[in-house]
Amino acid sequence: MDVAHFRKLALKRQSEHRKFLAALKKKPPRNLDYLTQEIHEEVFEEIDCLKCANCCKTTGPLFTDADIERIAKFLRIRPGEFISRYLRTDEDGDRVLQQVPCTFLLPDNACSIYAVRPKACREYPHTDRKKIYQINHLTLQNTLICPAAYLAVEKLQRHLEQKK
Template identity: 70%
Template sequence: MDIAHYRDLALQKQKEHRKFLASLKKKAPKNIDKITKEIHEEVFAEVDCTQCANCCLSLGPLFTEADIERIAKFLRMKLADFEEEYLVVDEDGDKIFKGMPCPFLGPDKLCDIYEVRPKACREFPHTDRKKIYQINHLTIKNTVTCPAAYLFVEKLQERLK
């Protein structure tokens, strides 16, 4: 998967995508949730995240307390040791990785803690969310990092025109 190619396309189309998503916020079709679910499924039938892993290479998830407890238990670590080894508190007061890429991303681009991964990782790129127009800023941002998010917006735009 050519991540740079999709990033370039996303940057070129950012203004168009922003305008399109803003139009959804003003007047989304009644069946928007059904349409976005269908498109999300189409895109992820085409895109294999394990061939990309760009999110794991460049975006650090926000960790909830439940994430920290679950992962520390999985790794058989004390909470304080897990936090000390892997996390920092950012300027917003959120707990995030000390650095990227994700320390749990294996050389095979697979997640070593997949079954207990953070909620933010499970939900990324948020294209299966109901009322997608409520997170336009996030969707636009994700198109630059995630080829699937870019393809999702392209297909949604095509379907609704």
């Protein structure tokens, strides 16, 4: 997967995507949640995360207390040890990975803790989220990282423009 190509496309379209998402926030279509779910599923029939893993290579998720407990149990270590071994507190006070790429990313782009991965990883790139217009800034940011997020915004925009 040519992640750099998708990033270039997303950078070119940032301004247009920003305007589109802002317009969605002002007046969301009644069927938006259904539509975003449908488009999310379409996009992930095309995109194989294991051929990309750019999110795991370039950004780190936020770890909640529940994530820490669950992952530590899976790794058979104490939560405090998990925190000291893998996490740091960022400028916003959130617990995040000490480094990227993700420590748990395997050479084949699989995740060694997939079954217990953080909530942020399970939900990424958030393109199937209800009321997606509430996370416009995050969606716009994700189009630069995730080819699937870029494609989802493009498809949503095309679909809604065709309905006009």
